Every structure is written in C-alpha cells, then in structure tokens.
Amino acid sequence: MTRLEILKTYKLYIGGQFPRTESGRYYPLMDKKGSTIANICLSSRKDARNAVQAARKAFGSWSERTAFNRGQILYRMAEMLEGRREQFITELVAQGNSKTQANKEVDLSVDRMVYYAGWCDKYVQVLSSVNPVASSHFNFSVHEPMGVIGVLAPQDSSLIGLVSAILPAIAGGNTCLVLASEKLPLCAITLAEVLNSSDLPGGVVNILTGIQTELLETFATHMDVNAVWYAGKDKETIKLIREYASSNVKRVLVYDKNWMAADAQDLYLLSDLQEVKTTWHPIENIGGATSSY
C-alpha cells in the first residue's frame, strides 16, 4: 500500500502558539514550475494586534532575565537550528535556491545566532559609559531595551534575513513581532518551530506571514509598538512608515544590506534597538580640591 505524504500546515507563531490567521485568508506559494508548495496564512490587522499583545506581555520577564540566561537561550536556538538544517535546506531549495547557496545560508544563520548569543552578556559593558561632568556627580549611561519592535523582514531572503532581523532585537532584551518575506515565507514558520523548542519564552518572537503593504500601517501606527525595523529601500514605504510612526513617535530604523555578507551582523544593529539611560548620582569629591574634608 502506498502511503499518503503528510504535508505541514504553515501557520502563524503568536505568544508561543501556532494559530491560523484569525481572518481565515491564505495565499498559495508557488515553486518555479508553477505548482503549489504550500498555502501560507495571510495575516490580518487583528493577527498583528494579537502579536503586539503577546509581545508586550512577554517583554517584562524577557527584559529582566539575566543577560547570561538570554545568551544561553540564543545559543540553544543555534543548536536547534543546526539539528534541523536538512529541513531548512529543503525549504530553501524549494524556494529557488541552489543546494550550495542553501547550505551556506543555513551555516551563516547558525553562526549568526551564536554571534548574538555571545553579545548578550557583553554589550552593556561595551556600550555603557561613565561620563565626565563638571559637577560633583557620578554620571553614567547604560543601555536598556526599547520594548516591542515591529520588524518588517527583508523581502529578498527567507532565512538569513529573518535571523539577522530578530536576533539583535531579542539579544538586547526586546520582544518583537515579525512580518516574514511575502515571496519567501517558508523558513519563517519552520524557524518558529526552532524558537519554540529553544526555551525562548512564548511571545518574545511572534512571526506573521502576509503582505507587507497590508500590515505596514498596523505595525507603524500601533501605539504599543516602540520601534519599527524595516529592511529594504523602497522610498515610498519608508516615507509611509515614518508618517505612521509619528503617532507615538516610534523609532524608525531602516536598513538596506546584503544579509549574507559578513558585515551584516554587528554590535550597532543591537545598540540601535536600545535606549540610553543616563544617571546623575551625587558624590562628594573626598580629598579633591573642591572637597570640604
């Protein structure tokens, strides 16, 4: 007897669960020959709202975790991704990559996770500063996560673009909702399965699939989103995001990079998603020229 192949339903990833889109809409993803690979959820505004809610709920405990623990979890993600490489390679090939390209992309994704895992308990030391001031104050600046980040992932990449977008956000203690590439969405949901089995608390990363022009407004106007992260160079889109984001003065971060390149990972991608808090602590200059002692 021949066996029927069991195909995966590609759903969304919100709050650590895999719901279907609330709207019930989907779009077929075609391969080069024009046959359907999978049906992909077409997320609605309400899905985005649910994702923001989940991200906000997760923010408190994720940002308060010890830096070391965050690093451990990110490293665990790399381990899980490594173990699933064949699946990602198959998906990348199905979306039009060559086997060699696919192999390279998965390698790089794992390495990038390890790279950011390493930064988790180091970036604060490197970025923070003790500042010289003219009064008797101990003045120091430390970096703190922004909050909930709305990520519009690169359209031209299925896996590495997504990894490059998510990792700097969560390494720094933010939570995020991510809209995957419209044309290359397969790896996004499989990546969600990796995240879900890596001790990453539900809600820290929420992944949606769908059409960018449809969800742009919700991402950028939602009052509970603190920053919008956009990878691309479409001038009209950037202008729209900036306009929408003015509602609650969100940070808008725009990147146009080759995400396969070695320099598409750095500390500044992480620090761009941090706010700087400066503290003025009064001190007595004991023994100094202005001291009363």
Place this chain on the structure above:
Amino acid sequence: MNSKRPVFLPDFIMSPSVDKVGVEERVARFQTRSIKNESKRQGLRMALNMIDLTTLEGKDTPGKVRQMCYKAAHLHDQLPGLPTVAAVCVYPSMVRLAKSELKNSGIKVASVSTAFPSGQAPSEVKIMDTKFAVEEGADEIDMVISRGKFLAGEYSFVFDEIASIKEVCGKARLKVILETGELATLDNVRKASDLAIHAGADFIKTSTGKIQPAATMQVTYTMLMAIRDHFDKTGKMVGMKPAGGISTSKLALHNLVMVKEVLGEAWLTNEWFRFGASSLANDVLMQILKTETGVYQSPEYFSID
C-alpha cells in the same frame, strides 16, 4: 418572625433545575453575534456607563479612593463627550470620602457590607456593618450571602438575613452577591438567585471578585433566567451585576448581547445592569479610542486609576 413577610413564598427546593449543556450551547451562541461598527461604538459607551469602578483591597487608602473617584468622573479627558461610570464600589470605611469626592457628579457610591467578602460574621455585626455604610451615605449596598448556610440547606436563614439587611438599607438599593464560584453548581446558582430575589434584592450579583471562577457567562445567563422568570410572573424588574473576571471589551459586549436577548432592552441601562470591574474601564476606553482613531492603543496612555 416578622408578620409583614409576604404570605406566598415558593419552596426554593422546587427552583427549576438547570440544563448545563443547554446553557453552554446558548451562551456560545451569544458569542458568535456579528457586531457592526456603529453598534460596537454604542455598545462600548453603554458598557462604560454601566461599570462599577471597584477597589476592595486591604491596602486601600483614602488617597487611592480619591484617585479612583477622580478617574470615575474623568475617564479619559482627551476624548470629550465620554459618559462617566455608573458608580464606585468601596468598603464602608471609605464611603464618606467617596461620597464627598463625587458630589454633583451623578456617580453613585456603592458599599460592600455584611463582612465582605466571606460573610462569616454574626447577623448583628452584618446589620451594623450595613447601617454604618448607609449612614455614611452609600447609595447602594453590595451584601454577600452566607454561602456556608446556603450549602448546608438552611435556606430560611439565608432568606431572613437578606430580608433583614434589606430593611436596614432604607433608600439604598440592595445588591445581593451570591458568590457563584463557591456555589458549585448552576442548580445552586438558580436556587440562590430565586431566594435573593424573593427576599428583596434590587440587584443580584455574581461574585465578590475574590474567588475564581467569577462571572462566567454561564452563571450570568442562569441568573438572568431567574430574573426573567420572576419578571414574567410578577412584572417586577430586578437588576443584574456580573462582577469579577470581565476585563475585556469583547466579553462586556457579549454580556450586553446576552442581556438584550434574555431580558430585553429595558435592562440595557445602568439602573438595571452593571459590570463590577476594575480593569474593564481602561480596555473599553482603549477600544473606544480605537474605533474613533482607527489606531490600536497602548495601556501606557491611560491612567491606571
């Protein structure tokens, strides 16, 4: 015993039993109604106007109560034309303060009493507790029933207690809290509702908010049915107040749909229907602002209390 007691009293053991599966199916249907934008807009404002803004904690201070009273009258000043909430609900010791903070605002002051939330005190204490709240100026009294006595089958005791509190209330309207989370079955909820209604309750209320589960739709539906049966028989209206656990606008709207379909439009005013809640108000405000601006809101921009 008081000779002025009504001559006819039903045997509460004979209260109709409740078909739990049927209730669940009916309740599920209320949640599938499609509510269009314009109705939603009206429904949200209506829900806001039915809220009893509540603080019932050991740590309540005059400052906290003052703050809450201000919030009751100024829900979100950035959006003009909003209704106020219906009432604030506090402990008896805070009634005088709340009353003076809310004078001329039209917002009522409700006070819990009768050894809230457990109700484990002698009847004299409960009566004194209620008298005190009424004398301090409470417009409404939220009493708890003696669940222990009720579960032990001492219905007359519970009945007499409610009736004696009603007597002390004077002009204040009496809400009777059944604490359905402790009554275990819908049959008991129905029985307790019938009992409270006959003993003189102006409102029946699900819960204290201290016990889970609180105001589930199943429980509220059962109580609404008791109110309807009473109305059909006697023509007298009794109010309903689900309290505890209703923290989202969606749930509030589902409740309004249920009230409309079970009791009719006459009950869709804060004279006959209330929500006991502390966090519902902000969620409703956020939804109202969402319908006005089209933009999803953040709790950060709304005062906590």
